Each structure stands twice: as structure tokens, then as C-alpha cells.
Amino acid sequence: MNLTLKVWRQKNASDKGRLETYQAKDISEHMSFLEMLDVVNEELITSGIDPIHFDHDCREGICGACSLVINGIPHGKETATTTCQLHMRHFKDGDTIYIEPFRAKAFPVIKDLVVDRTAFDRIMVAGGFVSINTGGAQDANAVPIPKYDSDKAMDAASCIGCGACVAACKNASAMLFVAAKVSQFAFLPQGQVEREKRVRAMVAQMDEEGFGGCTNQYECEAVCPKEIKVSMIAKMNREFFRAATKSK
Numbered sequence: 633m634n635l636t637l638k639v640w641r642q643k644n645a646s647d648k649g650r651l652e653t654y655q656a657k658d659i660s661e662h663m664s665f666l667e668m669l670d671v672v673n674e675e676l677i678t679s680g681i682d683p684i685h686f687d688h689d690c691r692e693g694i695c696g697a698c699s700l701v702i703n704g705i706p707h708g709k710e711t712a713t714t715t716c717q718l719h720m721r722h723f724k725d726g727d728t729i730y731i732e733p734f735r736a737k738a739f740p741v742i743k744d745l746v747v748d749r750t751a752f753d754r755i756m757v758a759g760g761f762v763s764i765n766t767g768g769a770q771d772a773n774a775v776p777i778p779k780y781d782s783d784k785a786m787d788a789a790s791c792i793g794c795g796a797c798v799a800a801c802k803n804a805s806a807m808l809f810v811a812a813k814v815s816q817f818a819f820l821p822q823g824q825v826e827r828e829k830r831v832r833a834m835v836a837q838m839d840e841e842g843f844g845g846c847t848n849q850y851e852c853e854a855v856c857p858k859e860i861k862v863s864m865i866a867k868m869n870r871e872f873f874r875a876a877t878k879s880k
Contacts, residue, residue: 633659633725637672639684640732645740645748651730654684661721665708666691666698668720669731685744691716693857696794700745701732706796706855714794714857734795736804738841751841752793752809758837759830760813762822781819784867788816790858797852803844808852810838811868812860818871828875835872 635656642649656672663671666688673683689697698715702708708718723729731745739747791812798804814831817823823830846865853862 633661633720633723633727635659635668635723635726636728638728638730639745641684641744642733642741644743649741659720661719663720664691664716665700665702665718665720666716685742685746687746688716693717694792696792696857699734699747699749699795699799701730701734701799703730706734706799707794707857711854712857712859714792717857734799736795736798736843738804738806738843739795739798747795749793749795751843752795752806754841755806755810755834755837756813759826759833762817762826764822764825775821777820785816785819787860788812788819788864791816791856791860792858794857796855796857798843800851800855801844801846802849802851803847805846805852806838806841806843807846807865807868808856808860808862810834811864814871815864815867818867827871828878831868831871832875835868 637654637656638651639654640649641652654672654676656668659668659671666686669684669686676683687697687699689695691698693714693716696714698707700707700715702715702718707713707715708722710718710722733739733741733745733747734749736747738751739749742748789812791809793809795809797808798806814834817830818827848862850862853860
């Protein structure tokens, strides 16, 4: 298939940026979206043109690095799919595809489609861990955990920190990401000792990074490649209110 690409090109955070048009020719429907960009970049390099810069790593839907907005939707229109898992069979011959970076004040553009998401790292450093000594590994059944709690903890832990939730939200809110990272510990006994400290620190860092607030319009849930539910935000809010009450 042959496609027309409208790609955002931007030298750095201070550059104004613009959309440029490229042709993607003889693209196989079996290619992933990133493989299609690889083909386009090979042609650009051969022609002496600076290739399109974009993030990628595992290309297996695990790392969350492939942060692209495709036709206005983070990771594209397919649900529960990262950009690297999006295949060209979901497009038609002759389509025009718009490719842009994740846009948020807290995610400044580094170059082209690559954004700086270290704000997420700083939120994790603020409290996304268990630092108490829990002793050696115990037998699997030594600490009984209700199945509901273990299932919810696993659901929250599936977050890959890609930032699609931020890119989809009109307020550039990081609530779903932070909620997942808070909740994965809040449901488990290992996370109880530091639960108040954790949620206070992570929410404070989220605000400091300049992310917006949540207005409960569910855009984040709709684009999450791991299908994390907004009920996690409710869980985080309960944890925050609990921490605020206990601190008085």
C-alpha cells in the first residue's frame, strides 16, 4: 500500500515545529507502524534528509516507549494496543496519516516525535516503591491476600508508564498513571506501612511537574494500552483523603 504521512518535525523544545509531508511507498500490511516508519527513514537517509526521530525499545508492547499520536489518538485507534503493536493492515491504501508527539507541558519535545517523560520518573522516585525491610521471601500462602485485592494490584501493576493517558486528557492529567502506581501497593500488605507517605509524596510531585487535574471524562481509560480503569483514580483519591485525615 502507498500512504501519505503528515509528520510533526521539531528540532528541539524551543523550535516552533511544523507538519511535513512524506510518502510511504510499497508498505506491507503485515508491518507494524514502527516498521513502516523504519522504511520511510531508510529512504530519507538515502536521500540525505534527517530521519524522523521517534522513541522505541522493546517493540513488544512492554516498555511503553513508542509514544505517538496517530490521527489524533495516542497509540492509534485500536484499543489495548501500543504503537509498536499497531499493524498497517488497520489502514487502507491511499490513507493520509497524521503523526504527532504526545503533547503536554510536562512532556517537552526533545526532537520530532520524542518527548521527555522523566516527569514520570520523578513521580516514581517520590514514592513509587516499598522501602521497608520485609524480610526474606516467604512461602506463597504465608501472607493471605484476598483474590479481589491481588487481582486489582496486578491490574494496577500492568501500567507501563507510556503517558498515553496524559496525551489523551484535555488537562494533560497524570492521574491514571499515578493512581496505578499508588494502587498497586495500596492493595497489598507490603505497601501498608508507607501508604500515607507514598500517596502524599507522589501526588505532590505530580502537581509540581505541572500535570493538570482530572475531570472524569475517561479519555485516559479509553487509550490505555493496558486497559487500566479509572476506578484506580477513585482508589488513589480514597488513599489521599485517608492520608490527609491521618496527618491531622
